[in-house]
Amino acid sequence: xxxxxxxxxxxxxxxxxxxxxxxTGKRQSPIDIETAKTVMDKELGTFTLVNYNxxxxxxxxxxxxxxxxxxxxxxxxxxxxxxxxxxxxxxxxFHFHWGANNTVGSEHIVNGKEYAAExxxxxxNTKYANLGEAVxxxxxxxxxxxxxxxxxxxxxAFSFLEVANKLVEPFSIVNDVPAFTFEHLLPDDKTxxxxxxxxxxxxxxxxxxxxxxxxxxxxxxxxxxxLLRRLKKNGTLAEFGNYRPVQxxxxxxxxxxFP
Ligand code: SG4
Ligand code: ZN
Numbered sequence: 001x002x003x004x005x006x007x008x009x010x011x012x013x014x015x016x017x018x019x020x021x022x023x024t025g026k027r028q029s030p031i032d033i034e035t036a037k038t039v040m041d042k043e044l045g046t047f048t049l050v051n052y053n054x055x056x057x058x059x060x061x062x063x064x065x066x067x068x069x070x071x072x073x074x075x076x077x078x079x080x081x082x083x084x085x086x087x088x089x090x091x092x093x094f095h096f097h098w099g100a101n102n103t104v105g106s107e108h109i110v111n112g113k114e115y116a117a118e119x120x121x122x123x124x125n126t127k128y129a130n131l132g133e134a135v136x137x138x139x140x141x142x143x144x145x146x147x148x149x150x151x152x153x154x155x156x157a158f159s160f161l162e163v164a165n166k167l168v169e170p171f172s173i174v175n176d177v178p179a180f181t182f183e184h185l186l187p188d189d190k191t192x193x194x195x196x197x198x199x200x201x202x203x204x205x206x207x208x209x210x211x212x213x214x215x216x217x218x219x220x221x222x223x224x225x226x227l228l229r230r231l232k233k234n235g236t237l238a239e240f241g242n243y244r245p246v247q248x249x250x251x252x253x254x255x256x257x258f259p
Contacts, residue, residue, distance in 0.1 A: 005203045007067075007240045015244050022205035028247035029198030029211060030107035033254055038194060044084035044257035046191055047144075051078045052182040060177040062160075064167035064231050067202060068242055070095040071160070071177070075130070078182065080123045080142060083257070084195060085210060089123035089142040092131055094185075096120075097201075098228045099241035102150050107201050107243045108213050110147070115217065116225060117148035118243070119185065135200075140208035146187055151219030157184035158220050164227040187216035195255040201244045215258065 008014045015022075022028070061072040071094050078091040098117040099105030106115035121144040124134035134140030157180075166174050192215035199207045 003203070007242050007244075009240065009245075018203050018205065020204040021199060021207055022203055025199055025205055025207050026250045027197050027199060027207045027252060028205060029201050029209060030109070030244060030246050031196065031198065031249055031252075031254070032109045032112060032246045033194050033213060035111055035256070038254045038256040040259055041084065041195070041255040041257065044193070044195060044255060045082055047083035047085075048081045049079075049183070049186075049190075050081075052186070055181050056179050058179045059175065060179060062163045062167060062174040062177050064170055064172045066170040068095040068097065069161075069164060069167060069228060069231055076126070078123075079126075080121075080144065083193070083212060084255075085142055086139060088126045090126050091121055091123040094119060094121045094182075096148075096228055097241070097243045098225070099243060100229070100239060102222075102225065105241050105243055106147050107246075108145060108147065109246055110213075115147040116150050117220075117228065118145055119148060119218070120145050121182070121186075135208055136206050137208055138197075139210065141200075142210045142212065144186070145211065145213045146185075147213070147217045149217050149219050150222050150225050152221070153219070154221045154224060155184075155219060157181075158224050161220075161224050161227045164230050168230050168232055170232060185218070187214045187218055189216045190214065192216060192258040193256070195257070196252055198252075199247075215256075 006013045063070045076090045081088045097107050102116040104114050106118040123142045124131045128134035194213045198211045199205045
């Protein structure tokens with residue numbers, strides 16, 4: 001069973017005291033991406049995102065899992081390959097990380113700068129049978145991450161966030177969210193990104209993630225940001241947000257797809 005954990009920096013179950021790979025691992029996430037130290041890799045290429053631009057005849061499942069707002073999809077409908085990934089990964093969910101105010105909330109930070117939120121598309125390597133098989137393998141998962149800033153306008157691609165009004169209580173589920181397209185959730189320019197080998201950012205912080213963080217950011221409105229902040233987890237989600245502090249890079253190299 002999974003031990004209790006929280007994002008409260010002062011609590012015994014807070015990020016400084018997370019167990020297992022969270023404390024012993026050497027390829028932990030998130031990290032501070034120091035752009036001056038990244039190494040360009042021409043082999044990274046462009047992504048192939050299958051069905052990300054389609055509205056499939058399906059429904060999604062929105063959950064407040066106590067740690068994040070998560071949108072789950074039917075497996076093997078949306079696929080990711082290319083972009084220097086080895087093999088085909090199938091997307092099973094995306095979720096958000098955010099802060100209590102707009103100066104914090106992203107997990108990855110760039111040259112020390114934090115952003116208001118971060119969106120993660122989680123896909124598992126189709127060489128494994130399912131997410132559970134893939135989650136502890138070094139090449140098991142690929143997460144596409146993007147940094148979110150608060151701007152002037154509602155971003156229509158994010159209008160599904162209204163579902164947060166039904167997810168205020170922990171462990172709430174809305175099963176019948178009509179499918180929508182993903183392509184405008186991602187930055188327009190998907191050719192510029194950072195790549196490194198890391199981990200899940202929640203306990204047990206398994207070291208199975210090939211990370212992509214897009215260079216370009218996405219904007220949502222203050223109203224849309226506040227929808228995320230409505231979610232509760234015994235109060236702590238609203239108080240501290242749900243972002244893990246950055247972890248040591250150790251001997252890793254962060255690659256970039258662009259000069
Ligand atoms: C969030 O808590 C998601 O809701 C989790 O999804 C996810 O765990 C976790 O973040 C870690 O993912 O991209 N931030 S991350 O490294 O995807 C997994 C579920 O709990 C295994 C299903
Ligand atoms: Zn995440």
